Amino acid sequence: MVPGCTSHTSKGRNFRRPKFTRKPTQDSAMANEYLKAIASRRTIYALAKESTISVSRIQEILTETIKHSPSSYNNQAQRIVLLLGTDHEKLWEIADETAKKNLPEEVYGYLGPKLAGFRASYGTILFFDDAATMKPYKEKHPGMPFDQWNTHSQGMLQIHTWDALELEGLGANVQHFDFLPGFAQVVKDNWKLSEDWNLHAQMVFGKPTGGPGPKSFDDIDGKRLLIFGDKR
Template sequence: MKTLEKSLFTALRERRSIYGISKESPISDQSIQEIIEETVKHTPSAFNNQTTRVVLLLGEQHNKLWDITTEVLKALVPTEQFSSTQEKMNGFRNGYGTVLFFEDQSVIDSFMKQFPSYQEHFPIWSQQTNGMHQLVIWTALEAEGLGVNLQHYNPLIDERVKAEWNLPENWKLTAQMPFGKPTASAGEKKFNPIQERIKVFK
């Protein structure tokens, strides 16, 4: 993985939802894997419980995910409305790969038992660390020239995904992140007044 030359805030500003993606990548598979490994190793979690699990799907494995998702949705979406759904699925399948994000429920349950005073918070903290992992990987992939977007077809595809890749039953799917070389730019992004979103007291 080459050293990212962009500053943190430049990378954050340029992190956008890119839906036009192709089956190309400006970086190697090894570099993509290293981004994920560094993220999973160094992203913080409550009590350092390290609940997030990540699966990287490339090539035919990536295609298979979106074929599965298409099959599941086809059984649920009315036929007359399915064409737009199929178009979305084709767009994701056109990408180079997909990152799947999970939370290990067995670890969460274990910490809930170890620290009963905080047990109601561990599921919330779990989602927070998963979101941090998503942001770091998204920003890093974008900084390396990839287009990325984030999807949530869980829990509809959960069982099929676990069965297809023989994943532990206690891994709970939280998000799917298709990526590839951008073929279109992001749309305009509007921002609410920052003064309404931040308060400073001195």
């Protein structure tokens, strides 16, 4: 038996539940460090074509976040594509061409410089889900809102990734240029990705060359956070 663990039997399978010798307090140092990471993660647009960590470390982070981010029924339909170098630049060339073709001139005039900034950063992470993986779950449970749950899973995967990159000294921002007609299809065609993959977001990242913009906060207690019941 593993020290500090207790063994149980469930349906013929043994599993071990760890015993924690340290009881968390209201001033838990572990939680505080996590909350600091959440607070420090901000949208950064001023990014250099540099990274604070190696590509292998980025790959390790993406491996861990996609492995441990939850999904409904543990369907594991999330997919990630990491674009670096000329592939990263190609993505934002595609976005620029698509925006110029589909958007009014005044709107493109506003987005054009932003697109150039994305292209000038270090890399992009594309977030997808795989419809083929989801199909048997939808067929088996036709009344379940799997598309909504997949959106939740995507959000958790993206924020876990974003937090981890920020802790390594990288800045990032999340974009959704898949709203442009044809953009997602050109992306799948260019990198020969499955037609069953649905594009959700593009996370642009690099070494920060400037800080985030100002941010204000509404009142929390009584407006954004409501508590009912015994507050013991």
